[in-house]
Amino acid sequence: MATTPDPALSHTVGATEPPLLEQTIGDNLDAAVDAWGDREALVDRAQGVRLDYTELGDRVDRLARGLIAAGIEKGDRVGIWSPNTAEWVLVQFATATIGAILVNINPAYRTHELTYVLNQAGIRMLVTAESFKSSDYVAMVESSRGDCPALEQVVVVGQESWSALLGGADRVSPERLTMVQRDLDPHDPINIQYTSGTTGFPKGATLSHHNILNNGYLVGELCRYTEEDRICIPVPFYHCFGMVMGNLAAVSHGACMVIPAPGFDPQATLEAVSEERCTSLYGVPTMFIAEWALLEGDGGDTGGPRGFDISSVRTGIMAGSPCPASMMTKLIESGVDEMTICYGMTETSPVSTQNRVDDTFEQKVNTVGSVHPHLEIKVVDPVTGETVPRGTPGEFCTKGYSVMLGYWEEPEKTAEVLVDGWMRTGDIAVMDDDGYVQVTGRIKDMVIRGGENIYPREIEEFLYTHPDVLDAQVIGVPDEKYGEELCAWVRMREGTTPMTAESLREYATGRLAHYKIPRYVMTVDEFPMTVTGKVRKVEMRDKTVELLGLSAT
Numbered sequence: 001m002a003t004t005p006d007p008a009l010s011h012t013v014g015a016t017e018p019p020l021l022e023q024t025i026g027d028n029l030d031a032a033v034d035a036w037g038d039r040e041a042l043v044d045r046a047q048g049v050r051l052d053y054t055e056l057g058d059r060v061d062r063l064a065r066g067l068i069a070a071g072i073e074k075g076d077r078v079g080i081w082s083p084n085t086a087e088w089v090l091v092q093f094a095t096a097t098i099g100a101i102l103v104n105i106n107p108a109y110r111t112h113e114l115t116y117v118l119n120q121a122g123i124r125m126l127v128t129a130e131s132f133k134s135s136d137y138v139a140m141v142e143s144s145r146g147d148c149p150a151l152e153q154v155v156v157v158g159q160e161s162w163s164a165l166l167g168g169a170d171r172v173s174p175e176r177l178t179m180v181q182r183d184l185d186p187h188d189p190i191n192i193q194y195t196s197g198t199t200g201f202p203k204g205a206t207l208s209h210h211n212i213l214n215n216g217y218l219v220g221e222l223c224r225y226t227e228e229d230r231i232c233i234p235v236p237f238y239h240c241f242g243m244v245m246g247n248l249a250a251v252s253h254g255a256c257m258v259i260p261a262p263g264f265d266p267q268a269t270l271e272a273v274s275e276e277r278c279t280s281l282y283g284v285p286t287m288f289i290a291e292w293a294l295l296e297g298d299g300g301d302t303g304g305p306r307g308f309d310i311s312s313v314r315t316g317i318m319a320g321s322p323c324p325a326s327m328m329t330k331l332i333e334s335g336v337d338e339m340t341i342c343y344g345m346t347e348t349s350p351v352s353t354q355n356r357v358d359d360t361f362e363q364k365v366n367t368v369g370s371v372h373p374h375l376e377i378k379v380v381d382p383v384t385g386e387t388v389p390r391g392t393p394g395e396f397c398t399k400g401y402s403v404m405l406g407y408w409e410e411p412e413k414t415a416e417v418l419v420d421g422w423m424r425t426g427d428i429a430v431m432d433d434d435g436y437v438q439v440t441g442r443i444k445d446m447v448i449r450g451g452e453n454i455y456p457r458e459i460e461e462f463l464y465t466h467p468d469v470l471d472a473q474v475i476g477v478p479d480e481k482y483g484e485e486l487c488a489w490v491r492m493r494e495g496t497t498p499m500t501a502e503s504l505r506e507y508a509t510g511r512l513a514h515y516k517i518p519r520y521v522m523t524v525d526e527f528p529m530t531v532t533g534k535v536r537k538v539e540m541r542d543k544t545v546e547l548l549g550l551s552a553t
Contacts, residue, residue, distance in 0.1 A: 011378040012377055014377075014400070017373065020210075024209045024213075025190065025209050028213055028252055030057065038054065042256070045260055056093075065176075072098065077102075078103065079102075082128060083236070085157070088237045089237070091127050092237070097181055098177070102191050104193045104238040106194065113202075114140060115144040116201055117204075125151075125154075130159065187210050190212070191243075193238075193240060203413055205346045205404045210401060211402055211405075213252065216249040216251075225253040228255075231246060234283060240350035241317075241350070256276075273308070274308045283533070293470065318341050319342040325366070340354050344402075352371070352375055353369040354369040355367070370435045370436050375398060375399065378396075381394050391431075391433075395424060398423045399421050428443055441456055447476030449476070459518065460472050460473060463488060468499070471491040473488070477545055479519075487521070488504065
């Protein structure tokens with residue numbers, strides 16, 4: 001790792017303290033049990049489950065022995081297809097304890113995507129929920145199973161197959177489990193997470209104990225977690241935000257994992273924060289916007305304030321997409337003055353930069369923080385690969401312990417993004433003189449209108465200043481004259497007049513350069529989202545082209 005980058009260039013190196021953990025995830029859980037056995041470890045409010053660290057350790061060990069009895073060995077792939085539940089957490093730690101590779105499967109997948117992942121990862125055992133929302137998981141698994149030759153066992157949580165898996169533990173001694181656990185190495189692959197690619201099939205980012213345990217631990221360090229903290233985790237476990245930044249950050253500090261609901265529900269989240277006295281709250285911006293709409297009595301059909309008490313919250317993480325300045329202001333005004341912004345991607349375990357809790361207001365509002373410990377970051381010219389001067393936009397790259405082992409069985413695609421140990425993210429970023437990074441969008445999201453490069457984030461931030469706008473997203477759509485034009489999708493506050501292109505132009509004239517004012521406006525109730533809460537701009541673009549009768553390019 002470089003030690004003295006040229007300060008004029010967009011290249012910084014993280015601190016070397018605290019030292020990296022040289023443990024497996026199972027060993028780290030064992031250390032937590034020893035240190036904090038009687039402290040509450042896991043709360044699943046929907047199921048009424050409450051476990052202290054000793055009980056969590058016992059249940060994980062029993063499931064791990066059950067997996068061994070079922071023939072699961074080190075390196076075997078075990079899939080998990082479920083919303084957020086206590087069992088998800090048990091499977092996460094039990095597979096890691098025996099060296100099986102946990103494959104996270106998006107709860108929103110349908111049979112086509114499920115079949116692809118089961119085959120691409122070579123999953124031997126699938127642990128699945130019975131159903132979630134409109135998904136009948138059991139039926140979909142049965143329809144896919146005949147096309148998945150590697151899939152030998154399907155275990156349905158809550159059914160006899162789950163009880164049988166746990167019952168198998170009686171045939172495996174604790175001493176055998178200890179022997180299996182001792183044979184593991186922190187650098188072994190332990191997790192495959194499929195990236196939600198917008199073209200083609202998703203790719204399986206393969207991560208080690210060392211990758212994700214340390215990233216979760218260091219995220220927690222920068223949030224100043226201790227065993228006194230209680231982390232409300234409404235973000236999905238199937239994504240790094242939930243299972244790494246949530247679960248692994250918690251366990252590596254003896255903190256409590258609080259699951260407010262199986263899927264995101266703003267009211268359930270606020271109830272969990274209030275009743276469990278959570279000290280940390282996670283979410284993507286759209287989640288925080290929905291929660292604060294309830295707090296402010298602008299929650300639509302859900303009504304006004306319900307007496308939620310969020311005074312216990314001191315910190316948390318907002319990530320997944322850029323944080324609106326207006327939302328960060330509301331958090332700070334609510335007393336959540338140690339909120340941090342994280343930036344990263346699945347392929348880097350995920351976090352590369354994070355705001356420190358004592359950063360200035362401007363740094364929290366305008367940047368995604370500075371380099372994480374034990375990492376190296378730079379911003380490069382996307383064409384030449386040369387590091388650009390400070391203040392110059394370019395592609396964000398990360399190097400260090402957090403970079404994935406590769407895409408599962410896809411060496412060519414791995415080589416496209418990993419160059420000399422550097423992960424090329426595809427994100428446009430600018431690094432300031434203090435090493436703080438502003439991410440202005442995806443290279444592919446940038447709109448080129450008549451030769452002008454326009455970054456949607458800037459327009460979205462402007463739209464948040466409109467008093468009637470609750471949320472906003474901006475995309476590029478095809479235009480015969482300019483190549484692309486801007487279209488704003490807006491969600492209006494309840495009881496306000498829907499925005500039109502004319503009213504937006506009137507509001508924006510004199511405040512935005514004329515070419516940055518969206519030509520089209522779509523007033524909507526919601527945005528198309530991924531299960532992790534990211535806005536699906538590709539889908540928005542397709543719908544806009546269809547609704548406006550534009551010629552797709």
